[in-house]
Structures are given as C-alpha cells and as structure tokens.
Amino acid sequence: MATIKDVAKLAGVGLGTASRVINNSGYVSEVTKKKVLKAIEQLGYVPNETARAFVTQDSKIVALFLPSIHHPFFSELAFYIEDELNKNGYNMIICNSSGQIEKELNYINMLKQNKVSGIIGITYNSIENEINNSMPIVLVDRHMGENIPYVSSDNYAGGQLAFQVLKDTGCMNVAYIGTFSKTIITEVEKRRKGFEDAAKQNGTQCTLYIEEDPIKDETAFLNSFLKIFKDINGVFVENDVMALKLVQLALELNINIPEQLSIIGYDGIETYSALRPRLSTIRQPIERMGRSLVELVIKRINGVPVEPAIHSVVFLQGDTTIS
Amino acid sequence: MATIKDVAKLAGVGLGTASRVINNSGYVSEVTKKKVLKAIEQLGYVPNETARAFVTQDSKIVALFLPSIHHPFFSELAFYIEDELNKNGYNMIICNSSGQIEKELNYINMLKQNKVSGIIGITYNSIENEINNSMPIVLVDRHMGENIPYVSSDNYAGGQLAFQVLKDTGCMNVAYIGTFSKTIITEVEKRRKGFEDAAKQNGTQCTLYIEEDPIKDETAFLNSFLKIFKDINGVFVENDVMALKLVQLALELNINIPEQLSIIGYDGIETYSALRPRLSTIRQPIERMGRSLVELVIKRINGVPVEPAIHSVVFLQGDTTIS
Numbered sequence: 001m002a003t004i005k006d007v008a009k010l011a012g013v014g015l016g017t018a019s020r021v022i023n024n025s026g027y028v029s030e031v032t033k034k035k036v037l038k039a040i041e042q043l044g045y046v047p048n049e050t051a052r053a054f055v056t057q058d059s060k061i062v063a064l065f066l067p068s069i070h071h072p073f074f075s076e077l078a079f080y081i082e083d084e085l086n087k088n089g090y091n092m093i094i095c096n097s098s099g100q101i102e103k104e105l106n107y108i109n110m111l112k113q114n115k116v117s118g119i120i121g122i123t124y125n126s127i128e129n130e131i132n133n134s135m136p137i138v139l140v141d142r143h144m145g146e147n148i149p150y151v152s153s154d155n156y157a158g159g160q161l162a163f164q165v166l167k168d169t170g171c172m173n174v175a176y177i178g179t180f181s182k183t184i185i186t187e188v189e190k191r192r193k194g195f196e197d198a199a200k201q202n203g204t205q206c207t208l209y210i211e212e213d214p215i216k217d218e219t220a221f222l223n224s225f226l227k228i229f230k231d232i233n234g235v236f237v238e239n240d241v242m243a244l245k246l247v248q249l250a251l252e253l254n255i256n257i258p259e260q261l262s263i264i265g266y267d268g269i270e271t272y273s274a275l276r277p278r279l280s281t282i283r284q285p286i287e288r289m290g291r292s293l294v295e296l297v298i299k300r301i302n303g304v305p306v307e308p309a310i311h312s313v314v315f316l317q318g319d320t321t322i323s
Numbered sequence: 324m325a326t327i328k329d330v331a332k333l334a335g336v337g338l339g340t341a342s343r344v345i346n347n348s349g350y351v352s353e354v355t356k357k358k359v360l361k362a363i364e365q366l367g368y369v370p371n372e373t374a375r376a377f378v379t380q381d382s383k384i385v386a387l388f389l390p391s392i393h394h395p396f397f398s399e400l401a402f403y404i405e406d407e408l409n410k411n412g413y414n415m416i417i418c419n420s421s422g423q424i425e426k427e428l429n430y431i432n433m434l435k436q437n438k439v440s441g442i443i444g445i446t447y448n449s450i451e452n453e454i455n456n457s458m459p460i461v462l463v464d465r466h467m468g469e470n471i472p473y474v475s476s477d478n479y480a481g482g483q484l485a486f487q488v489l490k491d492t493g494c495m496n497v498a499y500i501g502t503f504s505k506t507i508i509t510e511v512e513k514r515r516k517g518f519e520d521a522a523k524q525n526g527t528q529c530t531l532y533i534e535e536d537p538i539k540d541e542t543a544f545l546n547s548f549l550k551i552f553k554d555i556n557g558v559f560v561e562n563d564v565m566a567l568k569l570v571q572l573a574l575e576l577n578i579n580i581p582e583q584l585s586i587i588g589y590d591g592i593e594t595y596s597a598l599r600p601r602l603s604t605i606r607q608p609i610e611r612m613g614r615s616l617v618e619l620v621i622k623r624i625n626g627v628p629v630e631p632a633i634h635s636v637v638f639l640q641g642d643t644t645i646s
Contacts (some may be wrong), residue, residue: 061416063641070402071592072395079393082419083586086426093384093414096405103409271395276571 159194171234482517
C-alpha cells in the first residue's frame with residue numbers, strides 16, 4: 001500500500017508539503033497541490049484516517065447519550081440526529097446509558113481526550129460535576145448549569161395546550177399523570193406546571209397523580225388511577241407510551257374513550273401513528289429538534305457560543321379526545 | 324497537561340519504556356512498570372486515545388448498518404448490540420443507510436483505513452462487490468457471497484410454524500402477505516417458502532399476496548387484500564409492523580379478528596407487546612441475535628473463522644389468532 005512518502009517522492013515535493021495537501025492545512029501553491037493530488041490518484045493512496053485524526057484532533061465523532069435506543073421517541077430523534085450529523089461529515093456513536101452513569105463518564109473522558117468531538121445528551125444521570133461549559137455538549141430537555149446549552153420543546157406551552165383542549169371538549173374534572181424526580185430537574189416537569197397553572201387560572205379541579213421516576217409497576221400505577229378516580233373525565237399523560245398504556249387499560253375496563261375519559265399524550269411518536277385508537281397528543285417537532293441539536297453541537301465544537309433552542313408544539317387530534 | 328515525556332522523566336525511564344507501559348505492549352519489568360504507573364498517577368496523565376489507536380490500529384469502533392434506527396425491530400436489536408459491544412470494550416457507530424448506498428461505502432472505506440474495526444450490517448443495498456471475506460463484517464438476515472458470515476432467525480421454520488398454528492386453529496384458506504426483491508436474496512423470503520411448503524404438504528390452499536419492496540402505498544396494498552380475498556381466514560404477514568397495520572385496517576372494515584380472520588406477524592417486537600389487540604406472532608430471539616452478532620464480529624476482528632448463527636423461533640399467542 002502506498003504511503004505518504006511514496007506520494008511525496010512521485011510528486012517531487014517534501015514530506016511536509018505532501019502532508020499539508022492531504023490534511024488541507026497551511027499554504028501550498030496551486031501548481032504543487034495539483035502535483036500531489038495527481039500522485040495520490042496514480043498511487044491509489046488512502047490516507048490513514050486515524051493518523052489524520054491524530055494530527056487534526058477532530059475525530060468527527062459525536063456521542064449520543066440515550067436512556068435507551070429501544071424506545072420509540074429516542075429512536076425517532078436519533079434517526080434525525082444521525083442524518084444531520086452525516087450531512088455535516090460527522091459519525092454518531094450511540095451510548096445507551098439508562099442507570100449506567102459510568103458509561104457516560106467514559107464518553108466524557110473520551111471527549112477530554114479528543115476521541116469524540118462532542119456529545120448530545122439525553123441523560124437522567126447526575127453528571128453535572130463532570131462537565132463544564134467549555135465542553136461541546138448539548139442536552140435534551142434538561143438544564144445542567146447556567147451555560148450548558150439545551151434543546152427542548154415548549155413543555156410549558158404544551159401543558160397549557162393540553163388543558164385547553166380538554167376544557168374545550170367539556171372535561172370539567174382533569175388530572176395530570178406522570179413522574180417526578182427528587183435528584184434532577186428536567187424540562188418534562190414544565191408539562192405538569194403548564195397544565196396545572198392553566199387549570200388553576202380557569203378554576204378547574206385538577207388532580208396530580210404522580211410517582212417517583214422510574215415507576216416500578218406502571219400497569220398497577222395506571223390501573224389504580226382508573227379504579228380510584230372514576231369522576232375524572234380528562235387526563236393529560238406525561239408521554240405517549242404511558243398514555244397508550246392507559247388507553248388500553250381503560251378499554252379493558254370497558255371505559256368509553258373519549259366519551260367517559262379523554263386522554264392526551266405528549267411526544268407525537270411516529271411509530272404509533274398507525275395504531276387504533278389513534279392517540280390524541282401534543283406533538284414535539286422531533287425532526288426539527290434533532291437537526292437543531294446537531295447545529296448547536298457543531299457550533300460548540302467550533303467554539304461558537306449558542307443559546308438554548310425551544311421548539312413550539314402542536315396538538316394532534318386523534319381518537320382519544322372528543323373532536 | 325502532562326505528556327508522555329513528563330511521565331518518562333518523572334519515572335526515570337526512556338520514552339519507549341513509558342510508551343510500552345501505557346500501551347501495554349512489549350516487555351517491561353514489574354518494578355519499572357510500577358514506577359511508570361506511579362508517575363502517571365502523580366501527573367494525572369491522560370493518554371491520548373487517538374494517538375493510542377494510531378499505534379495499535381484498532382479503533383475499537385464497530386459500525387452498525389441499519390435501514391433506519393427509526394423502526395422498532397432495528398432499534399431493539401441495536402440496543403442489545405450496543406450493550407454487548409460495550410461489555411467488550413467497543414463503541415457503536417450507527418449508519419442509517421436506507422437507499423443510501425454511498426453512506427455504507429463510506430464506512431467500508433473507513434474499515435479499510437482502520438477507522439472502524441468491524442461492521443454489523445442489516446443492509447438491503449448492493450454492496451457485494453465492495454466487501455470480501457477477509458473483512459470483519461457480519462450480516463443480518465442476508466447471504467452475500469459464500470464466506471461472509473450472517474446471523475438470522477430460523478425463517479424457514481418460522482414460516483412452517485405460522486402455517487401449523489393457522490391450521491391447528493381451523494384456518495382452511497390461508498395467505499402469505501409480504502414483499503419480494505428482484506435484486507437481492509434475503510433470508511426473509513424463507514418465511515414465505517416455509518409457509519408455502521407447509522401448506523402444500525398439507526394440501527391447503529395458499530395465496531401469495533406480495534409486492535416488490537419497498538411497497539409504495541402499504542395501506543392501499545393491505546386494503547385491497549381485505550376487499551378482494553374475503554374467503555381467506557388465516558394470514559401470515561412478513562413482519563409485525565405490516566401485520567399490525569393489517570389488524571387495524573381489518574377492524575376499521577368491521578372484520579372480526581380472529582374469528583373471521585386470523586393474523587400472525589413475524590418479529591415479536593417488544594415495543595408493541597403492550598398494545599391491544601395483542602398481535603400473535605413468530606418471535607425472533609432479538610436479544611440473543613444481537614449478542615451473537617457481536618460475538619461473531621469480534622471473532623472476525625481477531626481473525627478467527629466463524630460459522631453463520633441461525634436462532635430458533637417460538638410462537639407468541641396474542642389476540643389475533645384463536646386460542
């Protein structure tokens with residue numbers, strides 16, 4: 001296999017000149033550049049990319065932290081992140097990190113060593129003390145220190161919108177179903193706050209039915225709700241997966257949906273859009289969020305300051321609310 | 324930041340000795356090794372991983388080709404592949420390659436340059452001419468040349484099993500619904516073959532309802548089936564996603580499932596297991612397949628010869644067949 005020495009020799013230039021052309025760094029005259037490129041072509045020279053990364057210190061790899069790729073919201077987001085990274089010449093490493101903080105710390109260490117160029121993080125682990133605002137890290141749905149940028153949908157407005165829809169379709173007794181965390185503050189809690197505030201402003205009775213994340217037995221948790229709160233006729237559930245489960249459990253208990261109980265989820269997951277009954281939900285613009293995450297992390301890799309990006313949401317009418 | 328030179332100086336050893344300790348290669352006495360490790364600790368020296376990869380030529384990265392991570396079967400498989408790679412010290416790059424052969428070729432080129440160590444490929448692109456059996460590549464559900472190893476479930480037995488279940492529950496007129504490809508031979512076609520052969524051996528009428536992959540309008544394709552083949556009372560569908568769509572379309576047409584029409588899918592996707600009606604399906608052992616793919620690709624990276632791995636399947640009773 002041809003080496004850079006062979007290229008330099010055939011082109012009649014020094015090793016340094018050949019290297020500058022290959023790495024596209026430093027001044028080389030157009031005439032000399034052409035000679036080197038011709039030699040590269042003639043010899044079928046393939047630059048060793050690892051060696052090149054060693055020189056440029058940009059591995060062109062971004063690590064994506066996910067609780068689990070085996071979740072339809074995360075896999076949909078990951079799809080668009082990979083697509084946008086690829087368009088920008090970056091590769092994406094996946095790190096399924098649910099409950100495994102040491103995996104995330106390992107990648108943060110790789111970032112310090114330039115083995116990865118940046119990190120996009122959907123994380124519920126406590127990594128605050130391991131990162132700082134000079135690192136090219138962008139988070140999803142989570143604040144972590146003043147200056148770590150993040151991307152989220154407008155969770156507060158989403159909560160308000162969910163209440164508005166329930167109110168407009170005649171639900172007079174509503175509930176929010178979801179989780180809370182004692183250790184970290186996530187953007188997701190704004191969904192509850194937006195919903196609660198809107199209900200309060202309207203003078204509507206609003207029940208909070210929440211359990212600490214992760215819920216040990218989600219089926220039992222949801223079944224209890226259906227059996228205890230029989231007067232409630234409108235529910236906003238933290239995410240689509242849990243909302244769909246509630247729909248199914250309600251149907252098994254012969255509760256009419258949406259007449260007896262209206263249900264709204266949050267996410268707008270594409271994987272579930274073909275299912276019946278179709279879930280009414282607050283849709284996050286997943287594709288736009290994915291591409292925006294990549295834009296921000298690349299800016300950070302290049303040392304450009306960035307602002308958080310909050311994306312607006314819409315209501316998707318399905319079969320689980322009165323139309 | 325401390326360099327390897329600082330480490331060597333503090334330990335009182337040569338640069339080559341310090342390098343051998345850091346890269347764990349070549350002989351170094353225990354006493355000297357301890358000196359170097361102590362110096363590393365005192366200086367807080369972090370080895371540059373890119374530089375290390377340059378020396379060892381194993382990037383510890385495996386690329387996973389998927390048509391799209393935004394598909395519940397692939398994301399479930401990807402989850403276990405990442406988990407097993409991680410346990411073995413490898414990182415996983417995702418390549419969503421549906422219809423984008425140039426993306427796959429780019430990774431194959433990176434493999435040639437040692438930028439990735441191996442490839443696990445779920446691919447429907449024509450890359451036969453770009454790979455050879457000396458490369459550390461393992462495929463899923465697809466033969467490509469004599470010596471490229473692959474992992475699959477026992478698709479032929481799965482097709483036979485689906486027919487057996489339909490027969491045992493009284494379906495006398497059955498159909499296979501799926502796709503075919505003119506350009507490549509996939510393992511998936513064995514599902515059809517197993518089903519067809521079993522029906523023939525039993526003397527049962529069997530209709531093939533197939534269209535070239537990718538199907539342009541799947542809803543129209545499935546609705547046509549339901550409207551034309553009203554006498555058919557048992558169907559085996561190529562995969563769960565399409566089977567679930569058929570279930571929903573049938574319910575919209577007020578066809579009773581399973582009494583009028585029994586439906587069996589293929590995959591056993593976990594994401595759908597909570598949905599109602601629960602799909603009856605032939606379940607691939609997705610976790611075992613994912614871990615087995617990693618085992619094979621690591622053997623290939625280390626130059627160890629391997630055999631294809633065929634995993635057995637089971638029938639999962641749901642609500643779409645008579646129990």
